[in-house]
Amino acid sequence: MARLGLTPQRLAAEGAELADEVGFDRVTASALAQRCGVKVASLYAHIRSTQDLKVRIALFALNELADRAAEAVAGRAGKDALVALGNVYRDYAREHPGRYAASQLRLDSATAAASAGPRHSQLARAVLRGYHLGEPEQTHAVRLLGSVFHGFASLDLGGAFSHSVPDSEESWSWTLDALDALLSSQSPSNRRPPH
């Protein structure tokens, strides 16, 4: 009965660790309680349900990922920014597979709107400033970036590219080059920004 001072935030963070260790789909209230040195029922003072816990982990991961993305994009522009942003997603999926899986959890629209999701779009928009796109091209490009980054990270994480030549790494560089070329050619001026 020594009180441990658990909070929903702390539980989300511990849950994120647990997800990385055993997989997001195996995060249970039982396992988390054990990890925190507490009985299962005690968790229900802090979370409403296991689903609620999973949502909190998802929000935690989305936020952490947005923080990293913001850090990577700051002070960079053009292709540098594009590569830095892409690497954040790819590296996060590799370093924190459980959190990455959590970040893909389906959220209801109110929760999604209050999540760090919009920050991710904003960061993609910031990167695209270097390519001088108008609307609606910029929005399309935001979605393309999201699709490629998420799709690549997801397939890479799933092992779709492993045990096969060439290296996943090479395809990733090639993909970033291709995206840069594509976005540059979409620019109204149709010129590459200065290196």
Place this chain on the structure above:
Amino acid sequence: MARLGLTPQRLAAEGAELADEVGFDRVTASALAQRCGVKVASLYAHIRSTQDLKVRIALFALNELADRAAEAVAGRAGKDALVALGNVYRDYAREHPGRYAASQLRLDSATAAASAGPRHSQLARAVLRGYHLGEPEQTHAVRLLGSVFHGFASLDLGGAFSHSVPDSEESWSWTLDALDALLSSQSPSNRRPPH
């Protein structure tokens, strides 16, 4: 005790239906048994475990998806083939969200190798024949296509593009145009194939 003639294949198909109705993560042996008009324990004559059931549903979905992709690509070339292939994935995710989620289930490498996964790569390669890429560009392009198709379908399904202007549909057309342009520019001849 009227015997229903269940088989692992039939259970996978019923499981796929169930996944579309309630979501892949809520597919349980209990629910499937109820749906088949059988007691839970009876399922274990056909499947080893719930995990085994999920794997079978995943394989079912991958196969069905590959069949559709093959059908769409047959008799088409160039951009037509690219668009047709992309639409298969996008439409499948929309029509069969549970099956699409199942198709993303992580499989161990032996199972993955025996799945329809390789057929998907082959179909992407077939589409890319129209762009006359050499190696390793073709492999990179296969991966890019996989990333974009999967990423877009996944985000679209997650509602990331809904309730927002412009329409997801427009971004999809734009994306396919962009991919076509990109692949054409990667071609050694650097010329667009005839329309």
Place this chain on the structure above:
DNA sequence: TATTTTTCCTAAAGACTTTAGGCAAAGTCA
């Protein structure tokens, strides 16, 4: 200090998974 709130606990009910053992239907073979 007295009171209220919070955080932990034990207990218990309900759902899902999985194994064990039994019985009758379906398939096999004289």
Place this chain on the structure above:
DNA sequence: TGACTTTGCCTAAAGTCTTTAGGAAAAATA
């Protein structure tokens, strides 16, 4: 056809996870 084996379904039961209810002690508040 009748005996034998196999198969597919059943009931029963044990284990895990979720969730609620109610109680006791620590922490916060007045």
